[in-house]
Amino acid sequence: MKNDFINIALPKGRLGDNVYEMFSMAGYRCPELENPGRKLVFENHDSGIRYFWVKPSDVAIYVEKGAADIGVAGKDILLEYRPDIYELLDVGLGKCRMAVAAPKNFRDDPRKTLRVATKFPNVAKMHYSKFGRDIEIIKLNGSIELAPILGLSDVIVDIVETGATLRQNNLEVYETLFEISARLIANKSSYRFKGEKIKQIQDGLAAVKGAKND
Amino acid sequence: MKTISQDGLTGRLCSLYERSGYRRYKMSKFEEYDLYARNKDFLVSENVLTFTDLDGRLMALKPDVTLSIIKNTREERGLEKVYYHENVYRASGGTLGFREIAQTGLECIGDVDEYCVCEVLSLAARSLLEISPDCELDISHLGILCELLDRAGLSTGSKTSAIRLMGEKNLGELERLLSDEGIGVEISTKILCIARLDCEAKEASLRLRELLKGVVSDESLELFCDTCDFLHSEFPNTVKVDFSTVGDLNYYSGIFFKGYVNGVASGVLSGGQYNGLMRNLKKASRAIGFALYLDLLEPLFEAQDDFDADILLIYSGDVSAAEIYGAAKKLAGDGLSVCVMRECPQNMKFREVYRVSTGGEAVREK
Numbered sequence: 001m002k003n004d005f006i007n008i009a010l011p012k013g014r015l016g017d018n019v020y021e022m023f024s025m026a027g028y029r030c031p032e033l034e035n036p037g038r039k040l041v042f043e044n045h046d047s048g049i050r051y052f053w054v055k056p057s058d059v060a061i062y063v064e065k066g067a068a069d070i071g072v073a074g075k076d077i078l079l080e081y082r083p084d085i086y087e088l089l090d091v092g093l094g095k096c097r098m099a100v101a102a103p104k105n106f107r108d109d110p111r112k113t114l115r116v117a118t119k120f121p122n123v124a125k126m127h128y129s130k131f132g133r134d135i136e137i138i139k140l141n142g143s144i145e146l147a148p149i150l151g152l153s154d155v156i157v158d159i160v161e162t163g164a165t166l167r168q169n170n171l172e173v174y175e176t177l178f179e180i181s182a183r184l185i186a187n188k189s190s191y192r193f194k195g196e197k198i199k200q201i202q203d204g205l206a207a208v209k210g211a212k213n214d
Numbered sequence: 215m216k217t218i219s220q221d222g223l224t225g226r227l228c229s230l231y232e233r234s235g236y237r238r239y240k241m242s243k244f245e246e247y248d249l250y251a252r253n254k255d256f257l258v259s260e261n262v263l264t265f266t267d268l269d270g271r272l273m274a275l276k277p278d279v280t281l282s283i284i285k286n287t288r289e290e291r292g293l294e295k296v297y298y299h300e301n302v303y304r305a306s307g308g309t310l311g312f313r314e315i316a317q318t319g320l321e322c323i324g325d326v327d328e329y330c331v332c333e334v335l336s337l338a339a340r341s342l343l344e345i346s347p348d349c350e351l352d353i354s355h356l357g358i359l360c361e362l363l364d365r366a367g368l369s370t371g372s373k374t375s376a377i378r379l380m381g382e383k384n385l386g387e388l389e390r391l392l393s394d395e396g397i398g399v400e401i402s403t404k405i406l407c408i409a410r411l412d413c414e415a416k417e418a419s420l421r422l423r424e425l426l427k428g429v430v431s432d433e434s435l436e437l438f439c440d441t442c443d444f445l446h447s448e449f450p451n452t453v454k455v456d457f458s459t460v461g462d463l464n465y466y467s468g469i470f471f472k473g474y475v476n477g478v479a480s481g482v483l484s485g486g487q488y489n490g491l492m493r494n495l496k497k498a499s500r501a502i503g504f505a506l507y508l509d510l511l512e513p514l515f516e517a518q519d520d521f522d523a524d525i526l527l528i529y530s531g532d533v534s535a536a537e538i539y540g541a542a543k544k545l546a547g548d549g550l551s552v553c554v555m556r557e558c559p560q561n562m563k564f565r566e567v568y569r570v571s572t573g574g575e576a577v578r579e580k
Contacts (some may be wrong), residue, residue: 066479084480086383086458190382192350193476 006049006190006197007099008073009063011056014050015094015182019072022091024185026204052062060185069190070093070198075180076159086191088202089184092209096161098177103148104170106155117147119179126179127157145169218345220508220515221436224299225346227318227506231297234337236320239296245282245545251413253281256465261291261305263312275303280503283321284492289499313509321503325490329439331469331487332444334502338473338483339449341506345514348476351449352456353415355438356486357468358422359457361430362408366401374463380409381460405430411457415446418455442470463493471504475514476546482510524550526564527576528557535572545576565573 008023020033023052033042033051042051043097054062059073076098088194098120104138108114110133117138118124128135138153145165147153153213159180160173184205228238250262256278263275276282279298287294297320305312320337322330335353342349360382363373371396379388388409392402404425411418419439426435445453453575461470473483485504492501525545529538538554544550545568553564568576 064479087387088383090386187479188385188481189474189476189479192352192474193348 003060004048004194005043005111006070006194006201008049008051008054009054009059009068011072011074011182012053013056013061015056015074016053016072018093019091019182022053022093022205022208023201025208026201027155028201028204029141039044040199060183063185063187066187066189068187069194070184070186070201073185074182075178076120078125078183078185079126079178080122083185084188086186087183088186088198089206089209091182091184091205092212094180094182096159096180098157098180099160100127100155100157100174100177101145101148102155102174104172106148106174108154114155115153116155117144117153119144120157123177124157145171157209218511218514220502220511223344223511224318224508228297228299230340230344231320231337234295234333236297239283239298239321241276241282241298241300243275247272247283249281250274250277253491253494255462256281257304259305261312263303265451276300277302277475279317279319279505280321280488280491281495284323284495284497284501285542286497287323287497287555289324289497291324293322293326293330295322296320299446316508317505318508319503319505321558323500323501323503324499324501326487326502328441331502332441332443334468334485334504335441335453335471336448338471338485338504339445339452341504342473342475342483343449343452345511346475347483349452349474351453351471351473351483352459353442353445353453353469354455354459355434355459355468356460356463356466356470357434358426358430358438359408359460360463361434362401362405362426365429366395366397366405368395368397377426377460377463381458383409385409393417396399400458401429402541408457411455415442415453415455415456416450419443419446422455430439436468461486463490464494469502473504475511476515480510480512482507514544520563521565522562523553524563524565525552526558526567527552527554528567528569528579529554530556530571532572533570533574537572538570540574541568541570542577 007108016117028047028049030042030044040052052197056074057077060069060077060081060083061069063071074094108206114135115131115138116124116135117140121137121139124137125136141146144156144158146161147156149169155174163173166172184202219395220283246266250257254260262277265273267273279300279302283296299318301314302317303314322334339351341349342553368376372391375391379391385406389406392405407425411421419442423439436443442455459470459472465488467489468487470486475482483504483506487502489500492499527542527545540555542552567579569579570576
C-alpha cells in the first residue's frame with residue numbers, strides 16, 4: 001500500500017456512517033465508499049485518503065499498531081483498552097454514558113463481594129478500586145442486562161444511551177461513571193511523519209462540528 | 215521503505231557509543247527479583263520471569279537493564295558513562311507470553327551536568343539517524359511542566375490527570391479539567407499553550423522564554439532553553455520540542471524524550487533524566503540515559519531473501535564425494551551460495567538447479 005496516503009479506520013455501523021458524513025463534509029469524500037460492493041478498502045487518490053471499516057472495538061488497535069494513521073473510536077473503548085495513541089478531538093457523535101445499573105430498589109451491601117457483570121472489566125475495576133470496594137468481575141460479551149435478572153450478578157457496568165432497555169427489564173441507572181462520545185484518534189508515529197495532513201483533517205472535522213453546533 | 219541490516223545497525227550503535235567514551239556494560243542475565251518488586255512502576259510490564267536459585271533466593275530473568283546498572287553504580291567513582299546491548303525478558307503487549315527482546319542503550323550516572331545532558335541527547339539523535347534519516351527526537355521537560363502545574367495550584371491527582379491528557383494531546387479535556395479545578399485564565403492559557411507546543415527546538419526555546427519567564431524557576435528554564443538551542447544547531451531537522459512527551463513523574467524529573475522512525479508504529483527510543491528513580495534506590499547522584507528497542511525496528515530490517523540458496527546441486531550415488539565437492543566449490547566460486555542434496559527438498563526455493571554426474575561436471579537443469 002502507498003505510504004503517503006492517510007489511512008482512516010472507521011467504526012462499522014450507524015456511528016461510522018455519521019462519522020463518514022463528517023469527513024465528507026470536511027472535504028474528504030470518497031465516492032467509492034458510497035457504493036461499496038464487496039470492497040474492503042476505499043481510496044480517494046485526489047485527497048490522498050484511504051478508508052476502511054472495522055469493528056468499533058478494533059479501531060483503537062488499528063491506530064495504535066499503525067495500520068491506520070487515524071480513526072474514530074468511542075471514549076468507552078479508549079478507557080477500557082488504554083491504547084498508546086493521541087486523542088485529538090471529541091467529534092461530538094455517539095453520545096451516551098457509562099453507568100452502573102441494577103435492579104430497581106437495589107441496595108449495595110458492603111459486607112458482601114459485589115458481583116459486577118460487564119463488557120468493560122478494566123473500567124469496572126478502575127471505578128470500584130477508587131473506593132476499595134471488593135468486587136467480582138463477570139466478563140460477558142453481550143446481553144449484559146440479563147445477568148442481574150437471572151442472579152448471575154448484582155449490578156452491571158455498561159453503556160446507557162436512552163435507558164429504554166434498562167426500563168424494559170426492571171433495571172435502573174445506579175450511578176453514572178462518565179459521559180461517552182466518539183473521539184478522533186491518531187497513531188503517535190504517524191502524527192510525526194504525516195502530521196500536517198492529520199492536523200488539516202482534525203481542523204476540518206472541528207469546523208464541521210462547530211457548524212453543526214451553531 | 216528503506217531497509218537496514220540488524221547486525222550492521224547494532225555494530226554502528228556500539229561503535230558510536232564507544233567513540234563517545236562510553237564503556238560497554240556486560241551483565242548477567244539474572245538479577246534478584248526483589249529489585250524489580252520494589253520498582254515495579256518503572257518497568258514496561260509488571261510481569262517478570264522468576265525462578266528459585268539453588269541457594270533459595272528468588273531470581274528473575276532481567277526485564278530491564280537500567281535498574282541493574284544503577285544498583286551496581288559506585289557513587290564515589292564520580293561520573294560513569296556506560297552502554298549496553300543486552301537481551302531482556304518481558305511479557306510483550308500483544309503476545310500472550312514472554313519474549314526475549316534485544317535492547318541497546320546507555321546511561322550516564324553521577325555528577326551529571328549540562329554537558330552530559332547535551333551529550334546523551336545528541337547520542338539519542340545520532341542513534342535515530344543511524345536507523346534512518348526520516349526520524350524525529352521529541353523532547354520535553356517534566357520538571358518545568360510540574361512547576362507550572364504546581365504554580366496553577368492543581369492537586370496531586372489533577373496534576374497526574376493533566377499530564378496524562380497532555381500526553382494524549384487531548385486539549386479539549388485538559389481545558390475542561392483546568393476549568394473544573396477553577397484555575398485562573400492566565401495560567402490556564404499558559405498551560406494550554408505549553409500543551410500545544412510541538413515545534414522545532416529553536417522556536418520552542420523562544421516561546422518557552424516568552425511564556426514561562428517568572429512563572430517557573432529561571433535556572434531550569436534557561437538550562438532547558440540552552441539545551442534546545444544547542445540541539446537545534448546540531449540537529450535542526452531531527453529534534454523537536456513536544457510537551458506531549460511525558461513519562462512517570464515518580465522516576466523522571468527533568469528532560470524526557472522519545473524517538474520515532476518513519477515506518478515504525480510506535481516510539482523506538484525512550485529516555486530522560488531519572489533522578490527520581492535514583493532517589494528511590496537511595497542514590498544521591500543524578501542520572502540520564504535512554505534505551506533503543508531493537509525489536510520494534512523489525513519492519514525496517516532487511517526482508518528475507520526469496521530463495522533459500524542461489525544454487526541447488528543434486529548428486530546421485532555413483533558420483534564420488536571428491537567430484538561432488540569439486541563441482542560445488544566451482545559453482546560457489548562466484549560468491550554464490552550452494553546447497554548440496556541428493557534430491558530436491560520440499561518447501562525450499564533455489565534460483566538455479568544443477569546436477570552433477572560421474573566425472574564431476576555440473577549441468578544446469580531447465
